[in-house]
Structures are given as C-alpha cells and as structure tokens.
Amino acid sequence: xxxxxxxxxxxxxxxxxxxxxGVLMVxxxxxxxxxxxxxxxxxxxxxxxxxxxQIMEALYTTLILAFVSAAIxxxxxxxxxxxxxxxxxxxxxxxxxxxxxxxxxxxxVTGISMMLxxxxxxxxxxxxxxxxxxxxxxxxxVILSVLPRLRNLNxxxxxxxxxxxxxxxxxxGKVILPDLAPGILSGFLLAFTMSLDDFVITHFTKxxxxxxxxTKIYTEVKKGIKPEMYALSTIMxxxxxxxxxxxxxxxxxxxxxxxxxxxxxxxKADRSETDR
Amino acid sequence: MKNKxxxxxxxxxxxxxxxxxxxxxxxxxYYGLTAKDGGFSLEYITAVTQPENWKALWLSVLLSLVSTVxxxxxxxxxAMILVRSRLSSGSMIIFLFILPMWMNFLLRTIxxxxxxxxxxxxxxxxxxxxxxxxxxxxxxxxxxxxMVYNFLPFMILPIYNALSKIDxxxxxxxxxxxxxxxxxxVxxxxxxxxxxxxxxxxxxxxxxxTTFVISDLLxxxxxxxxxxxxxxxxxxxSNWHAGSGLSLVLMxxxxxxxxxxxxxxxxxxxxxL
Numbered sequence: 001x002x003x004x005x006x007x008x009x010x011x012x013x014x015x016x017x018x019x020x021x022g023v024l025m026v027x028x029x030x031x032x033x034x035x036x037x038x039x040x041x042x043x044x045x046x047x048x049x050x051x052x053x054q055i056m057e058a059l060y061t062t063l064i065l066a067f068v069s070a071a072i073x074x075x076x077x078x079x080x081x082x083x084x085x086x087x088x089x090x091x092x093x094x095x096x097x098x099x100x101x102x103x104x105x106x107x108x109v110t111g112i113s114m115m116l117x118x119x120x121x122x123x124x125x126x127x128x129x130x131x132x133x134x135x136x137x138x139x140x141x142v143i144l145s146v147l148p149r150l151r152n153l154n155x156x157x158x159x160x161x162x163x164x165x166x167x168x169x170x171x172x173g174k175v176i177l178p179d180l181a182p183g184i185l186s187g188f189l190l191a192f193t194m195s196l197d198d199f200v201i202t203h204f205t206k207x208x209x210x211x212x213x214x215t216k217i218y219t220e221v222k223k224g225i226k227p228e229m230y231a232l233s234t235i236m237x238x239x240x241x242x243x244x245x246x247x248x249x250x251x252x253x254x255x256x257x258x259x260x261x262x263x264x265x266x267x268k269a270d271r272s273e274t275d276r
Numbered sequence: 277m278k279n280k281x282x283x284x285x286x287x288x289x290x291x292x293x294x295x296x297x298x299x300x301x302x303x304x305x306y307y308g309l310t311a312k313d314g315g316f317s318l319e320y321i322t323a324v325t326q327p328e329n330w331k332a333l334w335l336s337v338l339l340s341l342v343s344t345v346x347x348x349x350x351x352x353x354x355a356m357i358l359v360r361s362r363l364s365s366g367s368m369i370i371f372l373f374i375l376p377m378w379m380n381f382l383l384r385t386i387x388x389x390x391x392x393x394x395x396x397x398x399x400x401x402x403x404x405x406x407x408x409x410x411x412x413x414x415x416x417x418x419x420x421x422x423m424v425y426n427f428l429p430f431m432i433l434p435i436y437n438a439l440s441k442i443d444x445x446x447x448x449x450x451x452x453x454x455x456x457x458x459x460x461x462v463x464x465x466x467x468x469x470x471x472x473x474x475x476x477x478x479x480x481x482x483x484x485x486t487t488f489v490i491s492d493l494l495x496x497x498x499x500x501x502x503x504x505x506x507x508x509x510x511x512x513x514s515n516w517h518a519g520s521g522l523s524l525v526l527m528x529x530x531x532x533x534x535x536x537x538x539x540x541x542x543x544x545x546x547x548x549l
Contacts, residue, residue, distance in 0.1 A: 006357045006360075009353065009354065009357065010354070010357060010358075013350065013354055013428075016425065016428075017372070017376060017425070017428070017429075018376070019387075019391060019397075020379075020383075020384045020385075020387030020388055020391065020425070021376060021379045021384065021387070023387040023390050023391060023397065024379060024383055024384070024387050027387075027390070035386075035389070035390060036390075036393070036395075076288055076289050076292060077289070079285040079286065079288065079289065080285065080286045080288075080289035080290075082282050082285050083282050083283050083284065083285035083286030083287075083289075084286065085282070086279055086280055086281075086282035086283050087283055087286075091283070093538075095286060095290070097534075097538065098290070098293045098297065098298075099293075100534060100537065100538075101293075101297050101301075101534075102297060104478060104479075104482065104530060104533055104534050104537060105301075105482075105530055106482050106483065106485070106486035106503075106526060106530060107483065107486070108486050108487075108488065108503050108506060108507065108523070108526075109301075109304065109486070109523050109526060109527060109530065110300075112304065112506070112510055112519060112520070112523060113300030113301050113303060113304045113523075114296065114300050115510070116300060116303040116304060116307060116516065116520070117296070117299060117300040117303055120303060132296060133296075135292075135296075136292070136293075136296045136297060139289060139292070139293075189374065190373075190374070193373075193374050193377045193378065194377075196377065196378070197377040197378075197380065197381050199381060199382055199489060200488075200489065203511075204510065204511075213380055214380060214381070214382055217380055217382045217383060217386075218382055218489075221382070221386065221492075221493065225383070225386065229380075229383065230383070233378075233379050233380055233383055234379075236378050236379070237375070237378045237379045240374075240375065240378040241375060241378075244374070244375065248367055
C-alpha cells in the first residue's frame with residue numbers, strides 16, 4: 001500500500017515534469033501551423049526544417065557556442081578545482097564565494113552586468129560577447145563537478161607514481177587525470193546543457209543579427225512559433241535521450257560487473273569506488 | 277596533489293572572474309547610483325517606491341515565496357522516496373535536469389499554455405472526468421505553476437543530497453532508543469537536512485523572483501514582475517540607470533541569499549550541486 005502510494009506520487013511528478021515535453025512532441029507532428037488545434041498527422045515539418053536556413057543557422061550558432069564555451073570552461077574550471085584543493089581554508093572559502101556568485105546571482109543581473117561591461121569596453125555585442133558570458137556562467141558547474149572527485153582522490157597514488165620515476169606531469173596525466181575524468185566529463189556535459197538552454201544571459205549579451213535557438217524562439221513567440229522548431233526540439237531531445245540511455249546502460253553494466261568481480265575477490269570495500 | 281604550487285592554477289580563473297563577474301557587478305552599482313549626467317544620485321534606487329515598480333516588486337516576492345513553499349512541499353517527500361529507492365544520484369540528475377533542458381526552456385514554458393488553456397489538454401481531461409474546468413492561464417496562478425515547473429529540480433537535488441548523506445545507523449539508534457517514526461523524522465531527518473533545504477530555497481527563490489520570461493509567457497504580458505520592469509528599461513527604454521537602480525534593489529535580496537547559503541555551507545563544500 002505504502003509503496004503503491006509512493007509509486008503514484010513519483011509518477012505524478014514525472015508527468016508534471018514531462019507533460020510539456022510530450023505536448024511539444026505531439027505538436028511537431030501536427031498538420032496545422034496553429035498551436036491550438038490538431039489537423040492531422042504529418043512529418044512535413046521534419047523535412048522543411050532542414051530547408052529553413054534561419055533555424056539551421058541558429059542551431060549551428062547554439063551548438064558551436066555550447067561546445068566552445070563548455071570546452072574552455074572545462075579547462076579553466078578543472079585547473080581552478082585542482083588549485084582549490086591545495087588552498088588553505090580561508091583562500092578556499094573566498095574562491096568558493098566567487099564561484100557561487102554566477103550560480104546564485106539572478107540571470108537577469110548577470111546578463112545586464114556583462115552587457116554594461118562589454119559596452120563600457122566598446123566591444124561589439126556579437127558572438128564573442130555571448131561566448132565570454134557563457135564561459136563565465138559555465139565554469140562554476142565544472143568546478144562543482146570536479147571538486148568531489150578530487151576530494152576522493154587517494155594522495156598516495158600520486159606519490160607512488162612519483163616514487164616510481166614519473167615526472168609531475170606524467171603522474172598527473174597517467175594517474176590523476178583518469179581518476180578525475182568522470183567528474184570533468186559530467187562538468188562538461190552540464191556546462192554544455194546549461195549553455196544550450198540559456199536564454200536570459202544570451203538575450204542581454206547578444207547584438208542584432210546573431211540568434212541562438214532560444215533567442216529565435218523568443219522573437220517568434222508573438223508571431224507564432226514555426227512548427228519546425230518543435231520538430232527540431234523533438235529530434236534533439238530524442239537523440240540525447242537515446243545517447244544517455246546507451247551511456248547509462250553501458251556504465252551501469254560495467255560497474256555491476258566490476259562490483260561482482262570485486263565481491264568475488266574480496267569483501268573489502270574500495271574507498272574510491274564506494275562514492276559513486 | 278596538495279602541492280602549494282598548484283594554487284597558481286587558479287590564476288586564469290580568478291582573473292577571469294574578476295574581469296567578467298566582479299567588475300560587471302561594480303558597473304551595475306555605478307549605473308544604479310548615478311544620474312544621467314554622471315553625478316551621484318539615489319533617484320534610481322528610490323524609484324522602486326513608485327507605485328508601479330513597488331507593485332511589481334511586491335508581486336514578485338509574493339509569487340516566488342508561494343512557488344518556493346510549493347516546491348519544498350513537493351520535493352521533500354519525493355527526495356525521501358528517491359533516496360529509499362536507491363537510485364544513483366547520477367541518473368537522477370540526468371532525468372531531472374539534463375534531459376528536459378534539451379527541449380528548450382522557452383518552448384517547455386510555452387507548452388504550458390497548451391496545457392492550461394480554456395480548451396487545453398488539462399481542461400479536456402477534466403471535462404472528460406466530469407470535473408470543473410480550471411481557468412488559470414494569464415493569471416498569477418499560471419505564473420506560479422510555471423515557476424514551480426521550471427525550478428522544482430533545484431529544490432529536489434539539494435534535499436536529495438542531504439538525505440542520502442545521513443548515516444542509516446542513526447535511524448536504527450533512534451528506533452532502538454524508543455523513538456517512533458514521527459519523532460525520528462522530526463529529531464533526526466529534518467535537522468540533518470536543513471542545509472539542503474536552505475540551499476534549495478535559495479536556488480528556487482532568486483530565479484523565481486527575478487524571472488521575466490515566465491511572466492511574459494504565462495501571465496499574458498499583462499502581469500509585470502520586477503524582472504519585466506528591468507528588462508523593459510534595458511531593452512525598450514534603453515535607460516540603463518533606471519534598470520541598474522532596480523537591479524541593485526534585487527541584489528539586496530541576492531546578497532542576503534548568498535549570506536544564508538554560506539552559513540548553511542560552512543565547510544565550503546559547495547552544497548549547490
């Protein structure tokens with residue numbers, strides 16, 4: 001009885017979170033351009049999407065922006081996280097405080113503050129300004145993904161590598177980096193997604209002539225959204241869903257196999273494995 | 277790894293933050309505290325007391341408070357169920373945060389128009405069940421719903437993290453010592469999850485209070501929140517001083533939030549994610 005209630009509750013929340021996504025998917029197959037009535041099933045929007053130059057351009061801008069900003073944030077953020085592990089308590093608290101600013105600050109304030117800076121510097125509001133803004137709000141996500149990994153690192157492994165003759169760089173590349181990789185990767189994924197979904201900060205830091213999917217949709221709201229947008233979103237959502245399912249399936253099978261093997265060998269828990 | 281030399285690795289990041297986080301905020305302070313002629317002036321700060329601005333601010337605080345409370349009430353039991361189901365937090369993050377975000381945030385919010393409209397999906401289901409229709413589109417109620425929808429994951433995750441850190445033995449000890457399940461919850465579970473609750477509240481309240489998109493899309497562009505007023509000052513009126521002045525008022529709320537967060541996050545662990 002109790003578990004049945006719990007299941008129902010979980011299902012209701014899942015419906016709440018995914019109902020709008022379902023609506024958009026249905027609309028992408030709607031014959032009519034209107035959002036409000038169903039005129040029959042069609043896949044024509046999935047064809048005309050690829051002929052729509054404006055949407056394709058916005059998609060290209062969005063993906064490049066997300067990739068480049070996440071990649072740069074990944075490098076800066078990982079370096080910062082490693083440095084933070086080495087910091088004393090006080091310096092570390094200050095750095096954490098700075099890291100929290102873009103996360104806790106309102107998007108609208110972040111957006112206008114950067115817009116004011118770019119204009120004060122005489123910079124043209126274009127791809128460059130949006131890229132800087134995205135890197136800025138992406139770095140904290142990388143730092144917060146890498147820090148827990150660093151904390152669970154076994155320091156003796158690095159020292160052992162050094163004892164065995166590895167240079168600091170070799171020891172880092174061959175011992176530390178592989179251990180941090182899952183954290184760095186999930187930081188990158190999170191940053192990429194945040195950049196992709198951002199509207200507010202892009203809205204303030206972009207100039208005329210540059211559009212991401214978000215800003216394009218925003219200008220279309222009043223005129224009516226082109227059904228091609230629903231089709232594009234459905235494609236993106238479904239492909240990421242499939243990718244994540246595959247990725248999750250592989251990694252959970254792997255870790256299940258590893259766990260079984262380990263249990264057979266010894267019952268001692270490995271400190272670095274139990275965390276994730 | 278705790279090599280002191282590594283501290284220098286934070287150099288590029290700290291320079292970046294100074295240039296693109298700190299200095300921009302100081303510019304907001306500068307514009308907010310000066311008049312158009314460049315002289316010091318408080319007129320754009322006190323502009324918040326003008327009736328229409330004051331109304332927008334008050335409505336923003338009210339709606340975001342309501343949304344935060346609803347998020348908290350929905351999230352706590354959900355987080356408890358999720359912790360007991362032993363779902364790994366990795367797959368939870370994916371389904372709560374990452375996956376929905378690949379469907380654009382604006383489109384997801386617009387989809388709520390379809391769901392909520394007079395002849396929308398929800399009302400069709402309700403009439404099929406012979407239940408009375410709900411007419412909340414273009415009202416503050418729809419804005420609250422949009423806020424809860426968009427920011428619920430930010431409440432669930434920190435509470436989930438706090439709950440999953442609790443040592444199971446504490447529950448056994450409490451039960452052994454004669455506490456019933458209500459007492460165990462009030463005396464053990466709740467106090468230990470306060471940091472998670474606090475960071476959940478800050479992560480929901482500020483974005484909800486400062487949004488202009490949700491009110492734009494679900495409030496029928498008639499209901500102005502403080503975010504809408506600021507956005508219009510910048511994008512339509514091009515009055516940076518007025519927009520910055522109101523942003524400074526918002527920053528008071530944000531700073532209070534940051535202080536609360538840093539108290540809840542004493543060890544500098546970064547309780548946000």
